[in-house]
Amino acid sequence: MPHPHIVIIGAxxxxxxALARLCLSKGYPTAMLARHTAPMHTLAAQHPHVPHAVAQLDVCQTATIPEVLQNTLAQLKGMDVLVHCAGYGVVNPQLDYRIEEGMIETNIKGFTAVVDWAFQYFQQQGKGHLAVITSVAGLRGDRHAPAYFASKAYQISYLQALRHKAHKAGLPIYITDIRPGFVDTKPMEGRRFWVCSPETAAAQIFKAIRQHKRVAYITPRWRWVALAMRIAPSWLYEKVM
Structure with missing residues (x-):
């Protein structure tokens, strides 16, 4: 059976x-999109015999998304899975609006433009799989990064709505909400625990997609943090955090 065609935004x-590298190493036809194309071209050159496509895409430029994706899919010859990894998050205790706005533009506007287009594509195709990197942060607000936590909550809720929409339409469109805890993808800001490597995260994301999971915590132990965040009374959460 042929491998599904995978499109990764934020690759x-x-x-x-790390996910793109894993997919290519396993022979999956893979399209890679991001603002900076050089790393993706280098990665593609290491797997010359695997069908692939590379394109420049800034999700904040929402008007360009349909054309870029259409052209990319024409090169890849279709799409079965779209993985949305593009995100922006920094701490902003001073509430600098320029920083908040950047997270809103990327995590809300850009995210919505991408997943809406992908869902409509899968509707027309009659099937498909949409996976999005949200975050454990989306389960509760936090004083250190209000826009980041709130934008991830928006993404989680939006994916629930799309899953409901697919169910009511009777279509086999799978929606996977990937909720990482701490992943070592940028300089650490303060003390963190249970940090995993991008490679470990990618392997678990790949497995979750293969299994058509609705929600996957990266790494699985973060489900216990998620449970604590959901059930903690407000007075306790505000005191601890």
Whole structure:
């Protein structure tokens, strides 16, 4: 049985890059999109016999998304899975609006433009699989990074809505919500625990997609943190965090 065609947005670094490398190493036809194309071209050159496509895409430029994706899919000859890894998150305790706005543009506007287009494509195709890197952060607000936590909550809720939409339409469109904890993808800001490598995260993301999981915590132990975040009373959460 032929491998599904996979499109990864945000494939130039971090988890997206590690996932693209894993997919190519397994022979999956893979399209890689991000603002910076050089790392993706280098990666593609290491797997010359695997069908692939590389394209420049800035999800904040929402008007360009349909054309870029259409052209990319024409090169790849179709899409069965889209993995949205593009995201932006930094701590912003001073509430600098320029920083907040950047996270809103990427994590809300860009995210929505991508997943709407992908869902409509899968509707027309009659099947497909959409996976998105959200975050454990989306389960509760946090004083250190309000826009990041809130934008991830938006993504989680939006994916639930798309899953409901697919179910009501009676279509085999799978929606996978990938919720990482801490992944070593950028310089650490403060003390962190249970940090995993991008390669470990990519392997678990790949497995979750293969298994058509609805929600996957990266790494699985983060489900216990998620449970604590959901059930903790507000007074306790505010005191601890």
């Amino acid at each position: 130039s670094s971090g988890m997206g890059y």
